[in-house]
Amino acid sequence: MLSFVKRLDEQLLDIEAHVIDANVRTAEISAWNVGQQLEHLLIAMTGIMRGLQRGQMPHEARKSNELRDYAFTKKSFPRGAVQAPAVALPSDSPDTKSLKRLVLKTRNRLAGIMDIPSESMMNHPILDWMTRDECIEFMTIHNDHHLAIIRDILRLRSA
Template sequence: MELEKLLQTIKSLLPKINVTNENISKASVGWHLEHSLLIINGSLKGLTMTNPQDYKPKFSIKKFVFLNFGMIPRGKIRAPKQFIPQEAPTKESIEKLLKLAKERLVNTQNLPAKSFITHPFLGDFDKKTTLRFLGLHTNHHLKIIDDILKK
């Protein structure tokens, strides 16, 4: 599963959490890792909290472009407060979120296909689309981290 590989990549970046490059991002590598894990954990938990019968997919051009081309403009979208790290990320805080993400990912395997989350800008994502979204979003932040580390 793609998300499992991305979680391994996040783990491999733990030694670099304090690296910054203001020309690329105001945030550190650790901030991007923790933000990604907060999104992953929140979304995977969200899948378990919705009633699949309430799933209402709607077409949107933004959703189509994002899911098919993975385009997220840098620095243009503000994350909801609950997905913004509140303190400077530590190796321990990231490891704790990483462990939780792995557990939650395993727990989603038996959820119905129509389990869903509601994205604040793009609407409802069923389970498969949620996992695709999480992969695209995490990759977006890993690309920013790559650029930060290119100093």
């Protein structure tokens, strides 16, 4: 599990490095600009970690979830397969100052993620209940997905 946490730290550095590209948009790749991609990632990570800290437990057996199973099996998910949940939607034009603040907030939460009990769970709006370790792994998969989109946006812009 520590390898996933290390990967999250590395991804957060990558996210932070892309803040300067916040206003770059390539409509052929995504309706969101780089800043919106980053804000979505940071909102999602913070929300997941806050959910885990609440330590809720499901009242019934966890349901099968095709997208969750796919993501954990393939370590990815297809582009455009799912719309972001309303709670993780970015603003229309996030500015670099707010993104830098979100990076710091996310980094602070991430520093304590292994202090959360491993049996702690959170109810993801699309993927249903996940344990702490599943959430950590999912965040790396989700971040990889959006960081790849960002790389494609930037590559097309400079082509």
